[in-house]
Amino acid sequence: MIASADRDALVSLLADRVEFGVPLARHTSLRIGGPADALATPADRDELARLLALCHARGLPTRVLGAGFNVLVREGGLRGVVLRLKKLRGIERTEPDAIHVEAGASHSTITRFCVTHGLAGLEFGAGIPGTLGGWLAMNAGIGSRELKDVVREIELLDRTGRTLPPRGRAELDFRYRALDGLPEGAVLVAATLAVTPSEREAVQAEIDRLLARRQATQPTDVPSCGSVFRNPPGDFAGRLIEAAGLKGAREGAAEISTVHANFIVNHGGATARDVLRLIERARETVARATGIELEPEVRVLGEAVDPDDAVDGAGTAALSREGDRS
Numbered sequence: 001m002i003a004s005a006d007r008d009a010l011v012s013l014l015a016d017r018v019e020f021g022v023p024l025a026r027h028t029s030l031r032i033g034g035p036a037d038a039l040a041t042p043a044d045r046d047e048l049a050r051l052l053a054l055c056h057a058r059g060l061p062t063r064v065l066g067a068g069f070n071v072l073v074r075e076g077g078l079r080g081v082v083l084r085l086k087k088l089r090g091i092e093r094t095e096p097d098a099i100h101v102e103a104g105a106s107h108s109t110i111t112r113f114c115v116t117h118g119l120a121g122l123e124f125g126a127g128i129p130g131t132l133g134g135w136l137a138m139n140a141g142i143g144s145r146e147l148k149d150v151v152r153e154i155e156l157l158d159r160t161g162r163t164l165p166p167r168g169r170a171e172l173d174f175r176y177r178a179l180d181g182l183p184e185g186a187v188l189v190a191a192t193l194a195v196t197p198s199e200r201e202a203v204q205a206e207i208d209r210l211l212a213r214r215q216a217t218q219p220t221d222v223p224s225c226g227s228v229f230r231n232p233p234g235d236f237a238g239r240l241i242e243a244a245g246l247k248g249a250r251e252g253a254a255e256i257s258t259v260h261a262n263f264i265v266n267h268g269g270a271t272a273r274d275v276l277r278l279i280e281r282a283r284e285t286v287a288r289a290t291g292i293e294l295e296p297e298v299r300v301l302g303e304a305v306d307p308d309d310a311v312d313g314a315g316t317a318a319l320s321r322e323g324d325r326s
């Protein structure tokens with residue numbers, strides 16, 4: 001809960017750009033998640049900086065949520081202020097072979113911009129739903145292409161709202177589906193991405209090809225959070241889970257997708273606990289059958305509503321640590 005003096009301070013800064021007690025199920029692709037004490041959508045970078053300063057001064061925890069495509073939020077929800085950057089969504093071509101993108105720009109806005117301006121290099125992102133901030137924090141990618149391949153520089157605010165010096169590619173510790181080494185609580189606000197001048201039709205054709213392939217291999221019409229586990233070296237988490245006989249396994253309304261075994265889908269009314277149980281089952285079954293410990297990709301956030309729903313076992317403990325780091 002937010003104390004009433006803190007509430008007043010937030011409203012005085014943000015007016016109707018802050019809401020209280022907002023169910024995060026409305027803001028995650030899995031359609032699961034309890035309330036954020038406060039959900040703030042700053043109008044621009046200056047307001048974001050003022051908001052971070054205010055939260056820091058008042059001891060209110062903050063956490064950025066992108067478009068919620070790679071998170072599982074527990075039913076107890078998130079304390080403090082959840083930040084959404086969807087109003088920071090500007091994109092500009094700054095050089096013949098570079099674009100400057102704000103962190104709240106969505107995957108579709110970015111790839112549409114590239115088609116309109118005939119810029120190649122980011123087609124792989126067309127089917128990776130989310131915002132630039134989420135793409136960067138997750139080093140999003142598909143096949144051999146990852147965000148790190150196109151990032152030239154990122155811009156950050158620290159947890160107190162101070163602008164940090166921009167960090168060039170060489171100073172960034174990207175790894176498979178993660179960006180490590182950022183200061184605790186830092187917010188990614190923008191990045192410069194490398195692109196290659198091309199023909200609009202060629203860029204569009206490559207996007208269409210990748211989207212068609214995705215449509216054929218992933219459950220795109222049911223709520224999910226994308227890949228639940230990282231692929232282990234030299235193998236695929238989906239293949240291992242399928243080989244362990246878990247395609248179609250259910251807990252409540254959550255199911256290991258029958259289309260792609262590394263996806264868990266919500267058939268309506270699934271809880272975080274259902275999803276965590278399926279995750280644990282997949283980890284245990286695969287480890288028993290193959291000795292391979294699957295590592296989670298999805299970030300588990302928020303509080304449990306009852307003790308049984310809390311971290312239970314090695315798998316969800318690892319998930320929790322992952323989530324807490326972001």
Ligand SMILES: Cc1cc2nc3c(=O)[nH]c(=O)nc-3n(C[C@H](O)[C@H](O)[C@H](O)COP(=O)(O)OP(=O)(O)OC[C@H]3O[C@@H](n4cnc5c(N)ncnc54)[C@H](O)[C@@H]3O)c2cc1C
Pocket residue numbers: 029063064065066067068069070071085103127128129130131132133134135136137138139140141142177186187188189218219220224225226227299323326
């Ligand atoms: C159907 C489907 C298909 C998918 N396919 C792929 C795929 O092929 N490849 C892939 O890599 N992913 C895939 N994903 C997962 C997801 O699309 C990516 O992880 C994406 O990068 C998430 O972006 P987001 O904005 O939704 O981030 P969120 O899920 O909201 O957040 C993810 C993490 O990023 C942090 N974060 C977000 N914005 C910021 C910021 N501005 N500053 C600091 N931290 C921030 C959050 O705190 C959180 O820890 C898929 C998901 C779905 C639902």
